[in-house]
Amino acid sequence: MTDIPPEPTGPPHPVETSGLSKRYGDLVAVDSLDLTVRAGEVYGFLGPNGAGKTSTLRMLLGLVRPTAGTVRLFGRPPGAPGQLDQVGALIEGPACYPYLSGRDNLRVLARYAGTPSIRIRTVLELVDLADRAGDRYASYSLGMKQRLGVAAALLKDPRLLILDEPTNGLDPAGMADMRALIRRLASAGCTVLLSSHLLGEVQQVCDRVGVVSRGRLVTESTVADLRGTASLRVLVEPLGAAEERARALLGPDRVRVVDGGLDLAVDPDQAARVNTAFVEAGLAVRELRPRERDLEQVFFELTGGTDAAGAQRSEEVGHGVPATY
Numbered sequence: 001m002t003d004i005p006p007e008p009t010g011p012p013h014p015v016e017t018s019g020l021s022k023r024y025g026d027l028v029a030v031d032s033l034d035l036t037v038r039a040g041e042v043y044g045f046l047g048p049n050g051a052g053k054t055s056t057l058r059m060l061l062g063l064v065r066p067t068a069g070t071v072r073l074f075g076r077p078p079g080a081p082g083q084l085d086q087v088g089a090l091i092e093g094p095a096c097y098p099y100l101s102g103r104d105n106l107r108v109l110a111r112y113a114g115t116p117s118i119r120i121r122t123v124l125e126l127v128d129l130a131d132r133a134g135d136r137y138a139s140y141s142l143g144m145k146q147r148l149g150v151a152a153a154l155l156k157d158p159r160l161l162i163l164d165e166p167t168n169g170l171d172p173a174g175m176a177d178m179r180a181l182i183r184r185l186a187s188a189g190c191t192v193l194l195s196s197h198l199l200g201e202v203q204q205v206c207d208r209v210g211v212v213s214r215g216r217l218v219t220e221s222t223v224a225d226l227r228g229t230a231s232l233r234v235l236v237e238p239l240g241a242a243e244e245r246a247r248a249l250l251g252p253d254r255v256r257v258v259d260g261g262l263d264l265a266v267d268p269d270q271a272a273r274v275n276t277a278f279v280e281a282g283l284a285v286r287e288l289r290p291r292e293r294d295l296e297q298v299f300f301e302l303t304g305g306t307d308a309a310g311a312q313r314s315e316e317v318g319h320g321v322p323a324t325y
């Protein structure tokens with residue numbers, strides 16, 4: 001009998017869940033979630049309000065006990081010895097003293113966490129708040145408060161950062177600052193898992209996204225794959241003759257007339273073939289370009305059409321002061 005060598009295994013992933021579930025009474029908030037966040041990536045955990053994102057993040061951090069399933073952070077269960085130093089998090093809830101400066105708030109938190117105060121300067125620079133560190137926390141904009149929350153989560157120099165809705169409630173400039181910060185952290189080697197109910201807000205920073213709806217993971221992919229580029233948009237005259245030619249060329253199911261042009265459900269690398277066919281048929285092609293699917297529409301379809309209501313609810317709720325883990 002020959003020995004079968006063990007399969008090569010790499011280092012454990014920053015986050016791995018298996019069959020992770022959470023029930024509150026009859027409500028299934030998180031349903032058999034298998035999630036993997038790989039080292040060095042920015043992973044967007046997306047879903048409408050109430051989809052189960054916060055419950056999941058709380059279970060990852062050991063703040064809520066799963067009803068079923070397992071969580072592994074760097075291969076070990078939440079709260080394992082030494083792990084608190086590897087994981088930083090920003091989850092909803094108040095944590096800062098309004099009458100203290102940003103720097104003094106960090107001093108308090110660093111003392112609690114047993115972090116040397118020398119690290120405070122570094123994290124303030126990382127989140128681009130060094131210039132305003134002496135100002136009272138109460139005078140900060142929401143974006144600055146969020147960034148101070150991230151600074152607090154970075155005090156222990158974690159390898160994994162978990163952020164719950166970091167862009168929620170921010171104005172466009174605040175969102176751009178937060179996205180830039182997340183990208184900086186990722187370039188410095190930190191793995192980031194962030195949640196959001198708006199794909200459009202975070203898609204620029206995410207390497208991969210997992211979309212959750214009613215507690216279940218409905219898809220996991222890169223943003224590019226999620227968007228897809230599965231159609232061609234053609235403005236061509238006369239439209240009727242072009243429609244007929246396209247149907248003969250591609251099959252009737254692949255051709256739709258939309259807004260005075262043709263939407264052709266073919267790979268964009270068919271553009272030259274389509275153009276040649278139209279020109280040879282004596283048709284005048286004015287424009288021919290790949291048409292990307294609208295991301296919000298994709299999200300809407302994946303989540304069963306619940307995002308619009310969710311987005312509206314979140315605006316009503318607003319946003320609290322960040323808490324750190």
Ligand SMILES: Nc1ncnc2c1ncn2[C@@H]1O[C@H](COP(=O)(O)OP(=O)(O)OP(=O)(O)O)[C@@H](O)[C@H]1O
Pocket residue numbers: 024027029047048049050051052053054055056197
């Ligand atoms: N402690 C709790 N007790 C009972 N139900 C809860 C509790 N926490 C969350 N839920 C419910 O579980 C579901 C998922 O909530 P969760 O907060 O995890 O979703 P979410 O995707 O983070 O949404 P949001 O962005 O609105 O917080 C919701 O229906 C919510 O009302």
